[in-house]
Amino acid sequence: MSDLHSNTVAFVAGSQIPPSPPPAKDRGAVKWLRENMFSSVANGILTVIAALVIITAVPAILQWAFIDAVWSAGSLSECREIAAANGVEGAFACWAVINERFNQFLFGFYPNELLWRPVLAFVLMFVAMAPVLFRSLPKPMLWFSAAYPFLAYFLIWGGLGLEPVESSKIGGFLLALIIGVTGIVASLPFGVLLALGRKSDLFFIKTICVVFIEFIRGVPLITLLFVASSVLNYFFPPGTALDLILRVVIMATLFSSAYMAEVIRGGLAALPQGQYEAADSLGLDYWKSMRLIILPQALKISIPGIVNTFIGLFKDTTLVSVIGLLDPVGMITPIRADSNWNGLVWEFYVFVALFFFAFCFCMSRYSMYLEKKLKTDNH
Amino acid sequence: MTDATAAAAPTARSTMTVSDEVAIQISKMNKWYGEFHVLRDINLTVNRGERIVICGPSGSGKSTLIRCINRLEEHQAGKIVVDGTELTSDLKNIDTIRKEVGMCFQHFNLFPHLTILENCTLAPIWVRKTPRREAEETAMHFLEKVKIPDQAHKYPGQLSGGQQQRVAIARSLCMKPRIMLFDEPTSALDPEMIKEVLDTMISLAEEGMTMLCVTHEMGFARQVANRVIFMDQGQIVEQNEPEEFFLNPRSDRTKLFLSQILGH
Ligand SMILES: Nc1ncnc2c1ncn2[C@@H]1O[C@H](COP(=O)(O)OP(=O)(O)OP(=O)(O)O)[C@@H](O)[C@H]1O
Ligand SMILES: [Mg+2]
Numbered sequence: 001m002s003d004l005h006s007n008t009v010a011f012v013a014g015s016q017i018p019p020s021p022p023p024a025k026d027r028g029a030v031k032w033l034r035e036n037m038f039s040s041v042a043n044g045i046l047t048v049i050a051a052l053v054i055i056t057a058v059p060a061i062l063q064w065a066f067i068d069a070v071w072s073a074g075s076l077s078e079c080r081e082i083a084a085a086n087g088v089e090g091a092f093a094c095w096a097v098i099n100e101r102f103n104q105f106l107f108g109f110y111p112n113e114l115l116w117r118p119v120l121a122f123v124l125m126f127v128a129m130a131p132v133l134f135r136s137l138p139k140p141m142l143w144f145s146a147a148y149p150f151l152a153y154f155l156i157w158g159g160l161g162l163e164p165v166e167s168s169k170i171g172g173f174l175l176a177l178i179i180g181v182t183g184i185v186a187s188l189p190f191g192v193l194l195a196l197g198r199k200s201d202l203f204f205i206k207t208i209c210v211v212f213i214e215f216i217r218g219v220p221l222i223t224l225l226f227v228a229s230s231v232l233n234y235f236f237p238p239g240t241a242l243d244l245i246l247r248v249v250i251m252a253t254l255f256s257s258a259y260m261a262e263v264i265r266g267g268l269a270a271l272p273q274g275q276y277e278a279a280d281s282l283g284l285d286y287w288k289s290m291r292l293i294i295l296p297q298a299l300k301i302s303i304p305g306i307v308n309t310f311i312g313l314f315k316d317t318t319l320v321s322v323i324g325l326l327d328p329v330g331m332i333t334p335i336r337a338d339s340n341w342n343g344l345v346w347e348f349y350v351f352v353a354l355f356f357f358a359f360c361f362c363m364s365r366y367s368m369y370l371e372k373k374l375k376t377d378n379h
Numbered sequence: 380m381t382d383a384t385a386a387a388a389p390t391a392r393s394t395m396t397v398s399d400e401v402a403i404q405i406s407k408m409n410k411w412y413g414e415f416h417v418l419r420d421i422n423l424t425v426n427r428g429e430r431i432v433i434c435g436p437s438g439s440g441k442s443t444l445i446r447c448i449n450r451l452e453e454h455q456a457g458k459i460v461v462d463g464t465e466l467t468s469d470l471k472n473i474d475t476i477r478k479e480v481g482m483c484f485q486h487f488n489l490f491p492h493l494t495i496l497e498n499c500t501l502a503p504i505w506v507r508k509t510p511r512r513e514a515e516e517t518a519m520h521f522l523e524k525v526k527i528p529d530q531a532h533k534y535p536g537q538l539s540g541g542q543q544q545r546v547a548i549a550r551s552l553c554m555k556p557r558i559m560l561f562d563e564p565t566s567a568l569d570p571e572m573i574k575e576v577l578d579t580m581i582s583l584a585e586e587g588m589t590m591l592c593v594t595h596e597m598g599f600a601r602q603v604a605n606r607v608i609f610m611d612q613g614q615i616v617e618q619n620e621p622e623e624f625f626l627n628p629r630s631d632r633t634k635l636f637l638s639q640i641l642g643h
Pocket of ligand 1: 412415417435436437438439440441442443444
C-alpha cells in the first residue's frame, strides 16, 4: 500500500499520530455544563436563577424537616417546649403528631388488636401482584393472585370465624389502597371491553359503550361519589343497601374504566390495519385475534396512558374525604380538631403527599421497566 | 425479467401439473365501495395446481379481487366458491375457507410482539388445535424450507425485509393451506431480496400449490405461471398462457400496460 502511495502521492506520513485529547472546553464536566446549562445567554441566566433558588430553599427545607424537627411529643405545646429548649427559632416540623397518630393514618379506626389482619393483607398483596407484574415467576402463583381479592376481603372485613370489622372503622391509607387497588385492577378489563365495544360493528353494543364512556367522562368524579353515597341507596330495595366503601369502589372503577377505554382505543387505532388482516387471514376468530394479536400490541402502546390513568385514579381516592370517608386526607380533619394538635397543617399534608408520591413513583418506574422489557425491535 | 429466468421457463413449468378439480370458482362477482364499482362481473375458475399471476395498472382492483377470496373484503353480488364452500356471511364458512387459504401481504404483516417461531405456531395451535410440540416441528420444517431456521427465536423487527416476507410465507404454510394468495409480495423489497422471495415462491409452485399472485415480476410470471390475468378498471380484460400473453397481447390496454412495464 505505502509503496504504491509513495509512487503516486507526493507526501504520505510514515506512521500514524495518535489523536490528541479534545481541548478542555470540549471535555467532561465542562463540556456537559456548556451544553446543558450555558448553551445560550437565556439558558445561562435561567441556570443562575435556578441555582440561587436551590441554594436558598434546600437548606431551609432541610432545617425545617430534619435539623429543627421534633420527633416525639404528646402535644403541639410540648413540641414547642422541646424546640425552644433546643434553641430553635422560627418554623420547625412537629413530626410527633404523625408519630402519635401513625396507626390512624394507616388504618383509620381499625381495632388495634386486629391490626395484624390488614398488615397481613398488605404483605400478601405483593405476593399476589408479583406473578402478574413479573412474568418470569412460576405460573401456579397466579392461582394465589386470583384468590387474593377474596382472601383480602376476608382478612379486612372479617367473617367466617374472624371477628367482623365494620366499614366505618376502615380508613387511612388502608382505605386509599382498597379503593385504589381495586379500582386499578378492575378498570383495566372493563376499559378493554369498553374500548372493543366502541370499535364494534354491532350497533347496540357500540351505542351503549359510547354513551357510557362519554357520560362518565363528562361528569366530575365528586358527583359520582355523591351519587354513590346518597342517591344509589334509592335504587336498591330497602335492607339490601350496599356497603358505602363498595359503592365508592364501583364508582371509582367505572370512572377510571371510561378513561381507560379511551386510552386503549388510542392503542387500537395505532395498530396498522395489516395486523387485523393477518390475524383474519390465518383464520383466528374475533376473540382469539384480539387476545393474541391485537390487545397485546395495543396495550403495549398504551402503557404510558394506562399508568397515567392508574396514577390519576389512585390520587383521586383522596376525594372520598368529601363524602365523609376517612382516607388519609379525610383523617387530617379529626386530628387537627384535637386540641392537643390544633394549629398544625404542613406536617399532615407533607406526610400524605410523600405516601402518595412513593406509590405513584413505583407505578411510573414499573411502567418504564415494562416498556423496556416489551420492546422487541432493534436489540 | 432476466434472460436467465426466461430461459429456464419452459423446463420449470413443465414439471408442474394442473388437475381438473376446481379450487376456486368465481362467477358474476361484483363489488362496490359505496358508489364506486371496483369489481365488475368477475368470472374466474381456478383449478387445483394452477399458478395464476394477476397484473394490471394501479387501482384496477387486483388486491380487492384476491382479498375477496378469503373475505378480507366482502363482495356484494355474484358467487365465490372456494374448495367447495361458498363464501356467504356465514361465519362458519368464512372460518373454513380461511383455514384452507393462506395469504401473504405486501408489507408482510408479521406479528411484531411474537418471535418468528411463535408467529408460525400461533395459528396452528389456536385454530387447528395442533399440540405445541408438533406445531413447532412443522414451523421449523417450513422455516428450513424458506431457509431461515436460524432466525427462529428472533423478533420480526430484527430481520431484513426479504427474510420477513419468507417468514410470512412460512407462517401461512404452517396452516397447511391448499391455496395461497400473494398480494405484491416483493414490491416492498430491495432488488437483491426480491430474488430470495421469488425463489421461495417458485419452489412452492413446483410442489403443486395452487397460487394466485398479484405481481409485476414478469420473469416470475414467465417461469411459473400457467395463466396470466390482466385487469383494468375492475374487469378481467384478458387472460392467457404467459408466452401468448407477453408475445401477442390481444387488447390495446394490455399492449399499453406491457409496453409500460417491460419498457424500462
Ligand atoms: N376501502 C376502500 N374504500 C374505497 N375505495 C377503495 C377501498 N379500497 C380500495 N379502494 C379503491 O378501489 C380501487 C381498487 O383498489 P385495489 O387496492 O384493489 O387496487 P390494486 O389493483 O390492488 O392497485 P395497486 O396496484 O395500487 O395495489 C382503487 O381505485 C381504490 O382507490
Ligand atoms: Mg394492491
